[in-house]
Amino acid sequence: MNIDTLIIAAAGFFAVASSIGVLLTKDNFYAAMYMSVTMLLVAAIYAAFNIQPVVVIITLIFIGAVGIVTVAIAATYRAGASRKVSIFWIIPVIIVFAILALAFTSLAVDSIEVVNPDVFPAVATEYFFVILFLFALVVLMMLSAIKLARRVEL
Amino acid sequence: MMDVSNLAVILITSGAILLVAYLTAISAKDVIRLLISLELMFAAVFLAIIPLFSINPPLAYAVAIITAFTSSTELLVLVTAIILLDRRKRGIGLSKVAVGGDSL
Numbered sequence: 552m553n554i555d556t557l558i559i560a561a562a563g564f565f566a567v568a569s570s571i572g573v574l575l576t577k578d579n580f581y582a583a584m585y586m587s588v589t590m591l592l593v594a595a596i597y598a599a600f601n602i603q604p605v606v607v608i609i610t611l612i613f614i615g616a617v618g619i620v621t622v623a624i625a626a627t628y629r630a631g632a633s634r635k636v637s638i639f640w641i642i643p644v645i646i647v648f649a650i651l652a653l654a655f656t657s658l659a660v661d662s663i664e665v666v667n668p669d670v671f672p673a674v675a676t677e678y679f680f681v682i683l684f685l686f687a688l689v690v691l692m693m694l695s696a697i698k699l700a701r702r703v704e705l
Numbered sequence: 706m707m708d709v710s711n712l713a714v715i716l717i718t719s720g721a722i723l724l725v726a727y728l729t730a731i732s733a734k735d736v737i738r739l740l741i742s743l744e745l746m747f748a749a750v751f752l753a754i755i756p757l758f759s760i761n762p763p764l765a766y767a768v769a770i771i772t773a774f775t776s777s778t779e780l781l782v783l784v785t786a787i788i789l790l791d792r793r794k795r796g797i798g799l800s801k802v803a804v805g806g807d808s809l
Contacts, residue, residue, distance in 0.1 A: 556710045563718030570725040570745055579737045586741045589722065593748045596715065602758055604766060608773045609751060617780050621744060624784060625737050628797055681767050685774040692778045696785045
């Protein structure tokens, strides 16, 4: 068993473990958080295969948009009363942020370069119908949501 | 081609997440838990797409884009439905949903 398989197996194991967390926890807020962790680990498996576009799609769309909406809605409809959070939680947040900032400044290169600029024109040609289909889908979804919200008979 | 052990790990993980998502959906008492279980199911689907990248990467990428956008759209429509359910029925419990959801 090589190192790639081990990394994928470890990410897969933790993904399954966090999905079991969704099943076992009684609080919807924690369930949404465990679900986000599962999605992150799925993105990590994609990253292990170096399929970076899908990593971006999963992290930005699934976790960044839909996941956060789910976490927000779960926090809004939380069953129990919300607990008082101590202000001292800000200290570990600042420490983690400082470590990340330090690592970023030490690892960052001088200039940002696009590795493969030929990819961008291909989006308009090769994926034309995909983008058209998705745009139509989004417009239809928005119209349906507006109709539902206005309680107009569908 | 993809390593057989990698393929086995991915498909087993995908199947396990899908199973847990089904169990969560069956045991859900409110619609938010149902929404979360649906998102877990889509996570399993995303994992199942990975082997396609070793056969036809452009097709797999297109499938991944379509899957991401359609599932996100579906989930956001479900979020809208949850808010409407709460507005009409004053609650998000599954017991408040009529059979087939026809009265929503």
